[in-house]
Amino acid sequence: MTRKIAFLPGDGVGPEVSAAARRVLDAVAETHSLSLKYNEYLFGGAAIDTAGDPLPSETKTGCLEADAVFLGAVGGPKWDGGALRPEKGLLDLRKALGVYANLRPTSIAAGMEHLSPLKIERAKDVDFLIVRELTGGMYFGDRTEGNDTARDECLYTREEVSRVARIAFEAARKRKGKVASVDKANVLATSRLWRNAVNDLHQAEFQDVEFSHVLVDAMAMKLIQAPADFDVILTENLFGDILSDEASVLSGSIGLAPSASLGDGARGLFEPIHGSAPDIAGHGKANPVGAILSAAMMLRYSLDAGEAADAIENAVAGALEQGRGTSDIGGEDTTASFTEAIMALIE
Numbered sequence: 001m002t003r004k005i006a007f008l009p010g011d012g013v014g015p016e017v018s019a020a021a022r023r024v025l026d027a028v029a030e031t032h033s034l035s036l037k038y039n040e041y042l043f044g045g046a047a048i049d050t051a052g053d054p055l056p057s058e059t060k061t062g063c064l065e066a067d068a069v070f071l072g073a074v075g076g077p078k079w080d081g082g083a084l085r086p087e088k089g090l091l092d093l094r095k096a097l098g099v100y101a102n103l104r105p106t107s108i109a110a111g112m113e114h115l116s117p118l119k120i121e122r123a124k125d126v127d128f129l130i131v132r133e134l135t136g137g138m139y140f141g142d143r144t145e146g147n148d149t150a151r152d153e154c155l156y157t158r159e160e161v162s163r164v165a166r167i168a169f170e171a172a173r174k175r176k177g178k179v180a181s182v183d184k185a186n187v188l189a190t191s192r193l194w195r196n197a198v199n200d201l202h203q204a205e206f207q208d209v210e211f212s213h214v215l216v217d218a219m220a221m222k223l224i225q226a227p228a229d230f231d232v233i234l235t236e237n238l239f240g241d242i243l244s245d246e247a248s249v250l251s252g253s254i255g256l257a258p259s260a261s262l263g264d265g266a267r268g269l270f271e272p273i274h275g276s277a278p279d280i281a282g283h284g285k286a287n288p289v290g291a292i293l294s295a296a297m298m299l300r301y302s303l304d305a306g307e308a309a310d311a312i313e314n315a316v317a318g319a320l321e322q323g324r325g326t327s328d329i330g331g332e333d334t335t336a337s338f339t340e341a342i343m344a345l346i347e
């Protein structure tokens, strides 16, 4: 069976880390006898420049017809302030694919403990999964934008909250059995709906899962103060975006952090959590691990190739343990030499 991957390198370091992920995917395809077919499409700023649209219809159709979608990153100063924004293409793609649950795991790999700003004594106990709602909330509400007044609407329906909460509770059952739901229910109406909907689902179907509510400001503190206390952290789109960048610091670098965005079918969208990193783009400095681990998540969640995913994750862990890495994690490798070190450990 040939698996079809829609491949969107995007902007900035996007093409650099995507190329790294593709080399590793090709290496694991060889060792695990997988047939992978990549169809590459224009997306983001690169698509604005060429086609006048961050999500051209050919790209959208190609993604909808694929078994999985892999993305590098989009955006950059070139398009800031323009009428068309690369980031709008990303939001539209997530909506079109119906990928409402964004899974962002955080742990501290062996060999990376010294990078933690926290002197975490028990680094191996830090292992949590942020489940971020991805197709609703503030990023998708109506906006008005003027010189003196601007407005961003935040809207959630009970159904949108319940379906992502279900993913979080189900994930907790396969992990350490705990969910912390994060909101701002002391202020926001959407957060009070969020809290009621998650409570109701917990009560009706998931009473075996240990469950708590944490206000988002307190969570920003607790994530740093006691990260080993958490298992699954469920939250809305905006809060999850912010908390996951914060969480990446625990692991050593945002360049290490992968994500999987899933909906009701098998097809998902897989991308590192970082952006296009214009400050380092084109210098061979980008850490490819977030993209490479996103490719592993793609194999596991959308392409029915869990053993190949394990092989990639083991190879990444091995390379980090050997002290290999780009400068963001204190290493001397380029993106390419780090990728080769990982490929050499694929079994």
Ligand SMILES: NC(=O)C1=CN([C@@H]2O[C@H](COP(=O)(O)OP(=O)(O)OC[C@H]3O[C@@H](n4cnc5c(N)ncnc54)[C@H](O)[C@@H]3O)[C@@H](O)[C@H]2O)C=CC1
Pocket (backbone or CB within 6 Å): 013, 017, 072, 073, 074, 075, 076, 077, 087, 090, 253, 254, 255, 256, 271, 272, 273, 274, 275, 276, 277, 278, 279, 280, 285, 286, 287, 288, 290, 328
């Ligand atoms: N999913 C996406 O495509 C996302 C796109 N963006 C866009 O990316 C552009 C830049 O945004 P920033 O706020 O600078 O966030 P960013 O995530 O691109 O960069 C933040 C910092 O992390 C570093 N960094 C990021 N990825 C790295 C990697 N692989 N290896 C080593 N260091 C890395 C950068 O050098 C920078 O210092 C903006 O246009 C933004 O809208 C931002 C976040 C996500």
Ligand SMILES: CC(C)CC(=O)C(=O)O
Pocket (backbone or CB within 6 Å): 087, 090, 091, 241, 273
């Ligand atoms: C550019 C945003 C739409 C995306 C983002 O920051 C993210 O999903 O982490």
Ligand SMILES: [Mg+2]
Pocket (backbone or CB within 6 Å): 241, 242, 245, 273
């Ligand atoms: Mg983000």
